[in-house]
Structures are given as structure tokens and as C-alpha cells.
Amino acid sequence: MSRCLSERSIDHVILERGEVAHSWRTERWDSLRLLTPNWQSRLPGYAYRGNDPDGYRTLPEVVDFIAAYAKTIAAPVNAHTTVMSVRSTETGYLVRTDQGDWRCQTLVIASGACNVAELPAFAARVPSSIAQLTGQQYRNPGRLAEGGVLVVGASSSGTQIAYEIQRSGRPVTLSVGEHIRAPRVYRGKDLEWWMDAAGVLDERYDQVDDIGRARRVPSLQLAGTPDRSTLDLNALSAIDVKLVGRLAGVTEAGKAQFAGSLRNVCALSDLKMNRLLELIDEWARANGVDDNVAPPHRLPPTRVDDSPPLGLDLAAGGIKTIVWATGYRPDYSWLEVPVIDRKGRIRHDGGVVEAPGLYLMGAVFLRRRKSTLIDGAGDDARELSVHLASYLDGRPAEQTAGNAA
Amino acid sequence: MATATNKAPAKNGVNTEALLAAREALSKAPQAAQFKWRATNEWKNGTHSNSTVEGYYGLGQEHRHKKTFNFDADHPAVFAAEDNGITPVEFVLVGLASCLTAGIAAVAQHRNIQLRSVKATVEGDMDIQGILGIDSDVRNGYNGIRVSYDIDADAKREDIEALVAQSQKRSAVYDIVTNPTNVTVVVN
Numbered sequence: 001m002s003r004c005l006s007e008r009s010i011d012h013v014i015l016e017r018g019e020v021a022h023s024w025r026t027e028r029w030d031s032l033r034l035l036t037p038n039w040q041s042r043l044p045g046y047a048y049r050g051n052d053p054d055g056y057r058t059l060p061e062v063v064d065f066i067a068a069y070a071k072t073i074a075a076p077v078n079a080h081t082t083v084m085s086v087r088s089t090e091t092g093y094l095v096r097t098d099q100g101d102w103r104c105q106t107l108v109i110a111s112g113a114c115n116v117a118e119l120p121a122f123a124a125r126v127p128s129s130i131a132q133l134t135g136q137q138y139r140n141p142g143r144l145a146e147g148g149v150l151v152v153g154a155s156s157s158g159t160q161i162a163y164e165i166q167r168s169g170r171p172v173t174l175s176v177g178e179h180i181r182a183p184r185v186y187r188g189k190d191l192e193w194w195m196d197a198a199g200v201l202d203e204r205y206d207q208v209d210d211i212g213r214a215r216r217v218p219s220l221q222l223a224g225t226p227d228r229s230t231l232d233l234n235a236l237s238a239i240d241v242k243l244v245g246r247l248a249g250v251t252e253a254g255k256a257q258f259a260g261s262l263r264n265v266c267a268l269s270d271l272k273m274n275r276l277l278e279l280i281d282e283w284a285r286a287n288g289v290d291d292n293v294a295p296p297h298r299l300p301p302t303r304v305d306d307s308p309p310l311g312l313d314l315a316a317g318g319i320k321t322i323v324w325a326t327g328y329r330p331d332y333s334w335l336e337v338p339v340i341d342r343k344g345r346i347r348h349d350g351g352v353v354e355a356p357g358l359y360l361m362g363a364v365f366l367r368r369r370k371s372t373l374i375d376g377a378g379d380d381a382r383e384l385s386v387h388l389a390s391y392l393d394g395r396p397a398e399q400t401a402g403n404a405a
Numbered sequence: 406m407a408t409a410t411n412k413a414p415a416k417n418g419v420n421t422e423a424l425l426a427a428r429e430a431l432s433k434a435p436q437a438a439q440f441k442w443r444a445t446n447e448w449k450n451g452t453h454s455n456s457t458v459e460g461y462y463g464l465g466q467e468h469r470h471k472k473t474f475n476f477d478a479d480h481p482a483v484f485a486a487e488d489n490g491i492t493p494v495e496f497v498l499v500g501l502a503s504c505l506t507a508g509i510a511a512v513a514q515h516r517n518i519q520l521r522s523v524k525a526t527v528e529g530d531m532d533i534q535g536i537l538g539i540d541s542d543v544r545n546g547y548n549g550i551r552v553s554y555d556i557d558a559d560a561k562r563e564d565i566e567a568l569v570a571q572s573q574k575r576s577a578v579y580d581i582v583t584n585p586t587n588v589t590v591v592v593n
Contacts, residue, residue: 212432248583261579261583264574267570271567274563307549342435
């Protein structure tokens with residue numbers, strides 16, 4: 001957004017609570033790699049030029065990438081500036097920070113979709129003998145006590161964390177709720193390549209059937225594996241991770257209760273994956289790609305035990321640590337503008353918030369399916385900056401109709 | 406994802422428009438979505454009892470079914486009872502299957518899939534050493550429940566499997582059976 005505003009000579013400042021790429025520096029585990037391939041991180045006027053386009057950036061490489069971009073575009077970053085509150089004024093917004101106040105006509109909220117780990121209320125009933133970590137707090141298996149680990153959540157974070165903890169010799173039980181399985185590489189190409197090429201990632205928020213639903217779908221169970229292998233539940237079963245159903249409760253006595261729906265959440269996930277692969281195959285056929293790639297195939301169904309355990313006595317000593325990979329939500333506690341719905345989300349139309357001059361970036365499916373990817377920021381910023389510029393000019397700010405129109 | 410086709414709209418007897426309108430209305434007024442379902446039950450003799458279902462609360466007011474429904478429950482002769490009705494655990498199977506089947510019809514309608522026949526067979530495994538107090542390690546309830554569907558519909562096998570999977574995802578009874586629920590029983 002800063003780059004797009006600079007192109008339009010719109011005077012602006014970026015407030016950053018820490019250093020550029022703060023959450024990447026402080027809220028990620030050590031081994032994490034970006035789940036999109038190197039080539040795919042395309043920012044306005046900036047793209048990957050290295051010799052490993054199909055690789056996945058390590059955490060330090062992600063930090064370097066974002067920091068280098070900020071430098072390249074000479075982004076006016078005020079680092080170590082924490083926003084305390086934002087409220088409306090007659091002419092725009094008053095932003096109070098721990099480094100003084102700012103007044104602005106327009107404000108872009110780009111504080112992220114994953115600020116706070118979402119924990120179920122019954123986490124409070126977990127016996128105190130068990131260490132509890134969120135995905136933001138977890139760093140590496142070496143920091144965990146020896147002994148069993150319960151990882152709750154089987155999307156991208158949960159599966160990756162479960163994998164490396166199991167490999168460290170700590171037996172992992174993985175509690176599996178709804179998730180979206182996806183092969184890392186399909187027909188010889190990265191799944192992200194297919195979704196990019198077939199236009200899936202460019203699907204717009206105003207063109208999908210039910211945007212509310214699309215925004216609630218869990219993210220793909222993808223991992224930036226160095227060998228480009230698929231890290232799905234079958235891969236975890238193969239190294240003896242124990243799969244159980246969604247964690248449904250913890251009793252007063254400290255017994256974890258798992259839902260008996262494991263088979264169905266896996267069936268739903270397999271079906272959804274196969275629909276995506278079918279869409280990819282159709283696109284490949286229709287676009288003459290078939291001859292340049294490997295033939296279509298399907299992954300074996302997710303293996304589920306006949307009777308996965310429905311309970312686990314947390315007080316019995318087998319489990320030493322619980323890692324909550326149960327998702328995140330944005331933190332808007334500082335936003336004193338009445339634009340938050342009852343679920344704590346900002347009401348917006350493709351990033352145009354209903355309060356005049358207020359914009360949102362980086363939310364799930366903000367304007368496109370790729371809106372939360374680094375690769376999605378460019379298109380969203382280009383369109384929202386057009387709207388923002390019109391607003392500043394006092395012209396009616398119309399929503400741009402997107403590339404297809 | 407779904408490609409537009411020119412086939413005739415499915416007629417499964419489900420008023421999807423009304424359901425979608427209700428969904429839209431209730432997402433704006435979540436308090437109206439608060440329902441209370443009720444039944445009364447009266448002992449007859451032995452293990453025989455009779456349940457009555459007539460009223461429920463929802464959309465901010467009391468409602469009545471169009472007639473009062475009665476259900477006898479009992480146990481069969483192998484339990485030295487008179488078999489005046491199905492056993493309570495069989496009611497659970499009936500509830501599960503009828504909920505899943507209703508969901509299949511609703512989802513099929515929404516996805517414009519014409520159903521020709523939907524038949525479910527439900528079987529639950531139970532070790533009655535639990536309820537008889539023979540072995541405290543054996544639970545009272547089902548060890549596992551299997552539901553198998555025979556569905557004849559105007560759709561591919563994967564689409565039919567997706568109907569059944571989505572129905573489980575949205576089924577109240579499936580949720581009740583697969584997740585714990587706090588139950589409070591008091592004596593007035």
C-alpha cells in the first residue's frame with residue numbers, strides 16, 4: 001500500500017509496533033517456511049530473482065525479503081511505535097501511539113489477521129502440570145519437556161508442529177477438526193502454481209457465491225517442505241502420530257474429550273481436495289496444459305482408525321505439553337471506530353470499511369482468495385489506493401471492477 | 406466451483422428459498438435463533454413409558470406441532486419386558502438417521518441434485534455388561550454407530566458422498582451423539 005500511495009504522491013506514514021516484519025520476527029516457530037513458493041511472492045515492482053524459484057523461504061529469508069522491500073520502496077516506517085487507539089474526528093482519524101499522536105484523513109488497517117491465538121474456554125481446565133503453548137509461542141521441540149504432546153488443530157500450523165515434535169521423539173496426539181487437505185505438488189507443479197494459473201487465487205470477493213462462508217473456510221493444509229513433500233494426515237500417521245477427533249471439551253477431572261466425527265472431517269477434506277484437483281484437471285484440459293504436465297492422479301483417502309480414542313486423561317501424566325494450533329483472530333481492541341461486528345470482525349466491502357476514509361488490508365478473502373498471501377497484497381493495494389485517492393480528492397469513490405472487467 | 410447446467414430444478418420437497426431466507430434473517434437477529442425443544446415422559450408400567458411432544462420455542466415465541474405426537478418406549482422380551490415400544494437406544498438411532506436423511510434432502514435441494522431414493526441402515530454396537538453393571542470398564546452407551554446409505558440420485562458418486570458428508574457436518578443429532586453435552590437432571 002505504501003508503494004501504491006507513493007506512486008500517487010500521497011503523503012503517508014507507516015506505524016510499526018516493532019521492526020518491519022515484526023510478527024515474522026517474533027511470533028513464528030523456528031523451522032517455519034513460507035507456504036508459498038519463492039516465485040509467488042510478487043510485490044508491486046519487486047519479485048524473486050534467486051535461483052530457487054520453487055523453494056520456500058525460511059523464516060529469516062521472509063524477514064529479509066519484507067525488510068528489503070521496505071528499503072527498496074523507501075517506505076516511511078516509524079518503527080517501535082505502538083498504536084494505542086484510533087478514533088474518528090471531524091476531518092478523519094486521531095491515532096494515539098506510545099510515540100505521540102497522529103491526525104490523518106485516511107487510515108489503512110494492515111495490522112494482520114492473526115494477532116491473537118483463539119483458544120477454547122475449556123483450555124482453562126487443563127491440569128496445571130501440563131505446559132500450554134499457542135502456535136505463536138511455540139519455537140522448537142527442544143524447548144518442550146520430554147514426553148507426550150497433544151497438538152490441537154490440523155491445519156497448516158498444527159500439522160507442521162506435530163511433524164517436528166513427533167520426529168524429536170515426543171509422541172504426538174493430533175486432534176483433528178475441519179481442515180483442507182492439499183497435495184504440495186500436483187502433476188509435477190506446485191499446488192500454488194495451479195491455483196495461480198487457473199485463476200483460483202484471483203477469484204474476487206464479489207464473485208463467489210457466499211463470501212461469508214468463503215472467509216470462514218480454514219486455510220489449506222500446506223507446508224513449505226524443503227523436499228516439496230506433502231504433509232497431510234497420512235504422512236503424519238506414517239510416522240506414528242496418533243490422530244483423534246476434534247477436541248470437544250476438557251472435564252473438571254482433566255479428561256480431554258474428542259469428538260467422534262474424525263471420519264467425517266477427513267471425508268469432507270478428501271472430497272474438497274478432489275473437487276479442487278478436478279477443477280485443476282478441467283482447467284489443464286481446456287487450456288492445453290495437459291501435455292506439459294504429469295497425468296492426473298488422486299491421493300489415497302485419509303486413513304482413519306476404526307475407533308479413534310474419544311478421551312485422554314490429561315492428569316495421568318502421558319501428556320506433558322499441549323500446543324494450541326486452533327487458529328487466530330485479529331486484535332482490534334485499539335480501534336474505537338464503530339465498524340466491528342458481533343464476531344469481532346471489521347465490516348467492510350472488499351477492504352473499504354464503512355467509516356469514510358478507513359481501509360483494511362490482509363484480511364481473509366478481503367478482495368480475492370489470495371488476499372492473505374504476500375502475493376495478494378499488490379492487487380488489493382492497487383485497487384484500494386485508487387479508492388483512497390478518489391476519496392482524498394473529494395470524488396465519489398467507486399469500487400473498481402477488477403481485472404476481468 | 407459448481408458449473409451452471411440447464412437441467413430442470415430438483416424437486417425434493419425442500420423449500421430451500423425459505424430456509425435460505427431464514428438463514429439470512431437469523432444471521433441478523435441471532436436471538437431469534439435460540440430454540441428450546443421439549444418432550445414430556447410418563448411412566449406406565451415396568452420399563453414402559455410414554456413420551457409426548459407438542460410444543461417448542463423458537464423465533465422469539467412458543468409454537469405447537471400441528472398435532473400432539475406420542476411415543477411408547479419399552480424393552481423387549483429378552484430383557485423380561487413387554488415390548489410395548491422400541492428401546493430408548495433405538496430412538497437415538499432413529500433420531501440420528503432421520504436427522505442425517507433430512508440433511509441429505511436439504512443439501513441435495515440446495516445443490517440442485519434430484520433424489521430418487523434415500524435409504525439408511527443404522528446399527529449401533531453395545532456391550533450390555535455396562536448397563537447391567539457387570540463390568541465398570543464397559544460404557545453404558547454405544548461403542549460405535551454405523552450408518553450406511555443407499556442413495557439413488559441424479560449425481561455422480563462423489564457428489565452423493567459430498568451430500569452425506571455435508572449432512573453430517575450440519576446435523577444436530579450427529580453433533581449430539583459425537584460430542585459431549587452437559588446434562589442436568591433434577592427432582593422437583
